[in-house]
Amino acid sequence: MTNEPILFKNLRLLDPAFDEPRGGYEVLVEGEKIKEVSETPIRSASAQAVDCGGRVLMPGLIDCHVHSMHSEVYMRRMEDVPLTLAAARAARRLKEMLDRGFTTVRDTGGTDWGMKTAVEKGLIPGPRLFIAGRSIGPTGGHSDGRARTNTGFACACCNGQAYLRIVADGEDEVRKVVREQMRQGCDHVKIMVSGGVASPNDPLDSLQFSIEEIEAAVEEAEAFGRYVLAHAYAAEAITRAVAHGVRTIEHGNLIDEAAAKLMAEKGAYLVANLVAYVAMKERAASYGMPPVMLEKNDMVLEGGYRSLEICKAAGVKVAYGSDLLGALAEDQSREFSIRCEVQQPIEVIRAATTIAAEVVRRPGRLGTIAPDAWADIIVVDDDPLKDITLLEGQGAHLAVIMKGGAFYKNRLGGAV
Known part of the structure; x- marks a missing residue:
């Protein structure tokens, strides 16, 4: 140096x-x-x-959807991972991202200011980190990974899954949780507004968080100079989120033309991550992911390619994401060739550079x-x-x- x-x-x-x-x-x-x-x-x-x-x-490349601390493919196994082990695994994952040429990443749930500071101070090698802190969702939603027999929440110090996510119900509770994320130095706020693949009990097309709860999250984030991103698959969930102030939609595999048109009108971004579903289909079962989750994965994989075409036609900017859990993270760069099945190489490179820089609000700097x-x-x-x-x-x-x-x-x- x-x-x-x-x-x-x-x-x-x-x-x-x-x-x-x-x-x-x-x-x-x-x-x-x-x-x-x-x-x-x-x-x-x-x-x-x-x-x-x-x-x-x-x-340098920018990945707008990573989870540095999610070191298990089947998230239930994070319950047995203490925070110390999760942090050690995250340090290696961040180094490997930089090895692949990703000089900036946007963590969309689970990574805190401590890990970000460790990178900034040179204590561990890694990309520039923009962090969301804990992902926020309602009881029974994509942020609620409890087994049906578990009525409580474990201590976040000894349960990796509890550390990564948080459950909030009602407008007042959402406001408090978002304010706490701001206090913890987050660059953006992650909320769950639809079902997900890696959660056990919620259908993909379920609607999560009321309009009032979504608006509360957006109001508090924007009051702090930050913004809200939303996990959303179904068109209705995307529409609800974008209509009430959400700036970026994560995944969006089941989007339709009307939802895409609204996103374009509002200047919202889509962060796509097809590689996650391809990798899960190929290998997630060997890491313990159960059939019910793999069935949901097949549903969103089919819609992923179509979502890129719908958004291009509507004029929605689509950024690069990977969203790979656990050992699947080695496929982070594979998103380039997967997207090139339906996009031109320069379009995919722009998704991982100029468009991604807009998503993290650093155009002209990154x-x-x-x-x-x-x-x-x-x-x-x-x-x-x-x-x-x-x-x-x-x-x-x-x-x-x-x-x-x-x-x-x-x-x-x-x-x-």
């Missing part, structure tokens, strides 16, 4: 504003930011040069190679628009990973 300026040379620049990589550019990094991007040689007497050998330089942006940069061995799998393989095809102007990985020589 060095504090000296870094000059990237001999590269093909793939800024998401382009439709293809462009040669002839140089990029100068000073401190934590990009200082200059030029089509002509950049002069800097103090800069350490890095010869990219004609490789493709592009922004997801772009431009002056004054944070120097979150990856250098890819070849053109990912021709072979999207270059962004997969656990980072094997990434010659450089830089976060905030500091090299996390550099196999090109020059500055270290």
Whole structure:
């Protein structure tokens, strides 16, 4: 690591504003930011040069739906995971995300300010973290993972599942829980407004939280300068959430044209994550996920591809997400090739850069190679628009990973 300026040379620049990589550019990094991007040689007497050998330089990737602390595929098993073990597992998961070139991630439930601070202070390697704290839902909903025989809630210190989620019923209780999330330093608030795959007792099309409860969450989050994201599958749940102030919809697999039109009118974002359902179909049973959950997974997998087409037609911006639990997290980058079955590679890359930067409310700072942006940069061995799998393989095809102007990985020589 060095504090000296870094000059990237001999590269093909793939800024998401382009439709293809462009040669002839140089990029100068000073401190934590990009200082200059030029089509002509950049002069800097103090800069350490890095010869990219004609490789493709592009922004660091952004995953808008991860769960750093969810280290079991079958969530019921989190009941036996103490907070200490969950944190140790999360530290490894975050490092592996950075290994794959994800320099920013948006945690959508379960990760707290302590883990975020540990990354910021350099105590553990990991991406920039935007956190939601505990996911919030009503009794019997997607945040309520209790067995039918369990009438109480365990201590969050010794039960990983209790730490990740919280149940709130009624407008007043929702307000209090959201205010507590704000006190705990959260960047956004996660609420559950429909059933889910990984919860035992709620149908996918169930409606969770009343309109008054949704509005209470939105009002409190916005009063604190934050926003609300909602887990939602069914079109009716999506419509209820967006109509009452929710900014981003997570999953949205069963969306219809009317709900998508409303999202476009409101400027709401969809965060899709098809890889989660593909991976669960392939391997979740071997990690203990029961048939009732796998049946629900099949239902949403079928609708996932269609949701991308519906949102594109309506003009809804769709960000990149993965939402992989436990050991399935190794498939995080596989979302690129899965989406390319129905989208163009540049569309998927924009979902993981410029659109994702808008979702975390850092446009112009993240997801772009431009002056004054944070120097979150990856250098890819070849053109990912021709072979999207270059962004997969656990980072094997990434010659450089830089976060905030500091090299996390550099196999090109020059500055270290």
